[in-house]
Amino acid sequence: MTERGKGAVQQEADSFTVGPSSMHWDGEVFTVEVNERAMPRMLPMRGTVRIRPEAVTDIEVALHPNHVWRPFAPSAHIEVDFDNPGLRWQGHGYLDANFGTSALERDFRYWTWGRFPHGDGARTFYDVEARDGRDLSVSLQFGRDGTVREATPPPKATLPTTLWAVKRETRGDEGAKARHEMTFETAPFYSRSMVSTTIEGARTTGVHEALDCNRFANNGIRALLPARMPRAWGPIGWLF
Template sequence: MGFIGSVFSPWYAASGRRDPQNHVCLNVATYGPGGRFTMTDRGRSALRQSSDTLTIGPSRMHWTGSQLIIDIDEIGSLPLVTPVKGQIILTPQAVTAVEVALHPNHVWRPFAPIARIEVNLTQGHRWQGHGYFDANFGTAALEADFDFWTWGRYPTATGAQCFYDATRRDGTTLALGLEIDRRGAVREITPPPLTRFKRSLWQVARDTRADAGTTPKQAMNLLDAPFYSRSLVTTRLNGEPTTGVHEALDLGRFRSPIVKSMLAVRVPRRSAWSFKTNA
């Protein structure tokens, strides 16, 4: 994930979030043997932008017109402080034109819910498979406007379905379902029932959409934090079993100063960068 205004950075929060360009980051998370996590909070001097390229220090994302190419040159955070280098190539099957307001201050843009991905990273992570690309934009802190949300993206025989469920701090809720076909056409759907399933290892509550009578199940734990869970989840939608990526985000916990101090261990701050001296 590329961040301008690193929303989970304790350093950005401590700064008052007044200068997002001074808190930029390329987050990489890999799983299983050799898994690494990178989330270095970099200063303004590390940021370069153009219409098709986002450069953050030694790493960059570049849109060719048909592919998103991500060149990674990062350092893993504690406890495995080692280089994480390589390339990811994402090839969308189609690019949507959809933009969704999650809140007056927050927008979600599912650019390519159906894509192919090629991964070639250090620590032996080399594979090809199903991919996905989206973005979020906001003018306020997530924890200022939301208490909790879950998101899921599930491949289907005809394309994919995405679900966003959220509780806003003003007491209103979001219950969004989208169906995307392989040409990139998007239509809003009535989601199946919101169904609770087992909490994460850090006891973050989790639910997702499932046909009546179906209980979703975690197929693989990917990332587990005191306020956040990312996992592969198996559910059933319109009679079709499917396994997709699911996340649960507890913004009530994230507001805690204790949690933010814990994050400082995993999110190092590197304010100085020179493209000339570090080229």
């Protein structure tokens, strides 16, 4: 992911382009064309990701008056094909997004999110600590046909802190142990992992994230961001 100026961004009804990379929706498949460089060695990263939703939902979840979570396709089939690095696989996936009118660190202290295959679809958990005290816990069950219902959230289950000492927790049945399985991304303020837990007696493995906005608001930590996220002075050219 690269930070780019507004001159590198183009948006249309069914497509979004940022520099040499783009996203496109044709009504059935969401296609992401990636042409980037991976930090810290600036190696090429080029390939295609195709997401085929089993259904597209119409639900929006207000996490805060300034922020909305939009789970477009909680259950989907994903195909990954990268030339650099050589990587090709397919499996179970999802597509969602967050939208907001203010900076995350202005309105939130901390949140955790998790999406786990469950039943004929997926269960999602969102636990938000807002700066104004309007904390929120969301527990939703999505069907493969796009239907959604509120579900009683199981108790919170602790996970080991990350190497950066970011705290983590998810949800799971009383007495059942949640477990970290694999690290996807780790930073002083953020963690994205593969986590297993138990929901209504069924063991499941899904994607989990933890975001510490207090950490992200720290100027010392922000100074480290260019080491993980390059910035470009133009649509393709590199600043550093």
